[in-house]
Amino acid sequence: MTAAVERPAATRHRPSTFALKQVMAITGVVFVAFTFIHMYGNLKVYWGRQALDGYATWLREVGYPLLPYKSVLWALRITLLVSLVAHVWAAVALWLRGRAARGKHRRRAMPRSMAWGARTMLPGGVWILIFVVVHLLDLTVGLIVAPESWAAQGPDGLIPAYDNLVASFSRPLMAAYYTFTMFVIAFHIWHGWRTLLQDWGITGRRIRVVWATIGALIALAIVLGNAAIPLLVLTGVIA
Amino acid sequence: MRVEIEVWRQDSPEADGRFETHVVEDATPEMSLLELLDRLNDQLAEGGVEPIQFESDCREGACGACGVTVNDTPHGPVPQTPSCRQHLRAFGPGRGGSPNLDSGSSASANLDLGSLLKLRIEPLRSAAFPVVRDLVVDRSSLDRLIQAGGHVDVTTGTAPDADDLLIGHDDAELALDFAACIGCGACVAACPNGAAHLFAGAKLAHLALLPHGKLERTRRAGAVVDQLDGEFGPCSSYGECVEVCPAGIPLTAVAAVHREKLRAAFRR
Ligand code: HEM
Numbered sequence: 012m013t014a015a016v017e018r019p020a021a022t023r024h025r026p027s028t029f030a031l032k033q034v035m036a037i038t039g040v041v042f043v044a045f046t047f048i049h050m051y052g053n054l055k056v057y058w059g060r061q062a063l064d065g066y067a068t069w070l071r072e073v074g075y076p077l078l079p080y081k082s083v084l085w086a087l088r089i090t091l092l093v094s095l096v097a098h099v100w101a102a103v104a105l106w107l108r109g110r111a112a113r114g115k116h117r118r119r120a121m122p123r124s125m126a127w128g129a130r131t132m133l134p135g136g137v138w139i140l141i142f143v144v145v146h147l148l149d150l151t152v153g154l155i156v157a158p159e160s161w162a163a164q165g166p167d168g169l170i171p172a173y174d175n176l177v178a179s180f181s182r183p184l185m186a187a188y189y190t191f192t193m194f195v196i197a198f199h200i201w202h203g204w205r206t207l208l209q210d211w212g213i214t215g216r217r218i219r220v221v222w223a224t225i226g227a228l229i230a231l232a233i234v235l236g237n238a239a240i241p242l243l244v245l246t247g248v249i250a
Numbered sequence: 251m252r253v254e255i256e257v258w259r260q261d262s263p264e265a266d267g268r269f270e271t272h273v274v275e276d277a278t279p280e281m282s283l284l285e286l287l288d289r290l291n292d293q294l295a296e297g298g299v300e301p302i303q304f305e306s307d308c309r310e311g312a313c314g315a316c317g318v319t320v321n322d323t324p325h326g327p328v329p330q331t332p333s334c335r336q337h338l339r340a341f342g343p344g345r346g347g348s349p350n351l352d353s354g355s356s357a358s359a360n361l362d363l364g365s366l367l368k369l370r371i372e373p374l375r376s377a378a379f380p381v382v383r384d385l386v387v388d389r390s391s392l393d394r395l396i397q398a399g400g401h402v403d404v405t406t407g408t409a410p411d412a413d414d415l416l417i418g419h420d421d422a423e424l425a426l427d428f429a430a431c432i433g434c435g436a437c438v439a440a441c442p443n444g445a446a447h448l449f450a451g452a453k454l455a456h457l458a459l460l461p462h463g464k465l466e467r468t469r470r471a472g473a474v475v476d477q478l479d480g481e482f483g484p485c486s487s488y489g490e491c492v493e494v495c496p497a498g499i500p501l502t503a504v505a506a507v508h509r510e511k512l513r514a515a516f517r518r
Pocket residue numbers: 032035036037038039040042043046095098099102103105106132133135136137139140143196199200202203204206207210484485486487
């Protein structure tokens with residue numbers, strides 16, 4: 012190995028790449044936990060209108076009267092927002108560092124490469140980011156993309172989550188968009204979870220297999236639990 | 251056998267490179283990639299043209315000196331095999347030629363004599379590996395990683411008795427597996443992020459398993475991760491490094507980088 016070329020002294024990044032990867036990993040796990048619990052809550056839809064509306068209403072009341080109304084909900088929302096900003100910021104910073112480090116000559120993907128999980132992380136992440144905005148406008152605040160019959164509160168004082176959901180998913184394009192996005196999220200989790208092995212230095216052979224399997228199962232559960240809902244609305248099973 | 255070679259020419263580190271196309275008419279399936287380049291260089295020399303510069307030493311997969319990118323794959327189309335051990339008989343016909351994975355003699359069945367083989371040969375690509383000339387790159391960024399922490403720097407006294415320090419069989423085997431890295435740098439060139447985690451992790455995992463290496467484990471982890479940060483990219487678990495590594499270093503070496511770093515962080 013020749014040393015014919017003078018290289019500038021190594022430039023340390025701030026924050027370090029190691030720190031950014033930990034930010035990515037921790038916020039990623041926050042999202043996985045959220046997505047899983049959110050999916051679990053969504054399962055109430057299979058028990059009918061009361062179950063889902065009651066759940067949505069409970070989310071606002073939980074902790075009351077010990078804590079102010081909606082305080083737990085807002086605490087969760089703020090945690091998620093902070094995580095989202097950190098996750099996206101770290102993702103972009105890492106991507107830029109990777110670009111710079113690989114240099115200006117780009118190979119095509121290797122023919123046998125199994126790296127398509129990693130390749131889809133950034134585009135998939137951007138897709139999810141857009142979805143988060145659409146989803147909130149659609150079913151949480153009811154602006155712009157919401158169905159006409161969207162309501163913030165029903166006459167009974169409950170959150171009419173069920174009717175809002177059915178109204179939204181009765182639009183085939185919207186239903187397809189939600190369903191497809193669930194696959195994107197599952198894919199993101201599937202590879203993200205495997206990346207955690209490297210981020211957190213898990214080297215044991217058996218635990219690596221177990222860990223990867225858990226990630227795949229979480230991803231599968233999110234697809235099965237969530238993606239079915241728009242399809243069942245479209246086919247009239249949930250109405 | 252006729253082989254069409256598109257090869258990278260670059261006169262100096264500062265110069266713009268370019269691809270040049272040459273044809274070797276009398277290649278044989280037994281030739282390795284490097285022998286093909288030797289043959290081409292003979293041809294160029296006969297024509298009074300500067301030969302193509304490339305690196306090699308042992309030509310038996312032991313030293314790590316060789317390494318070129320062939321049809322977009324570092325080292326060449328045969329997985330986990332250094333350029334010097336890649337033989338034409340194992341290549342499928344056509345550009346990007348889906349390699350015939352068993353490199354035995356039966357593989358030449360799909361290579362009729364006279365069939366056209368197209369190879370695009372360029373240097374190992376990474377910002378950490380500036381081109382010196384043609385196919386020769388400067389891999390001293392890997393040396394700097396080793397200088398930062400890929401060594402054992404303790405006073406061990408006079409040579410100890412053979413069985414003074416016992417190392418369990420499994421640990422010894424595992425350490426040897428990680429020590430198999432030949433320092434070729436293909437993992438860095440394969441990585442879409444230009445990361446050197448496979449190389450660095452192999453060294454960290456190897457030294458963390460052995461009694462003398464353990465003495466500096468904490469300091470080493472910090473120094474190596476710092477150096478990685480300075481000259482290489484982040485790891486996003488593409489796993490392409492593992493596919494090209496001629497030493498068969500597994501992805502657990504990559505995990506060992508953060509295992510060592512996290513361990514060091516909690517020991518401060
Ligand atoms: C909102 C937009 C999002 C963007 C732009 C995004 C982007 C990314 C990118 C680029 C990575 C790869 C980082 C790397 O290894 O270089 C990643 C990792 C990850 N993401 Fe996301 N993501 C988003 C949302 C989510 C969501 C909703 C979840 C969970 C449901 C999630 C879970 C994860 C996990 C677990 C990882 C692995 C952690 C790691 O890389 O260390 N992400 N994300």
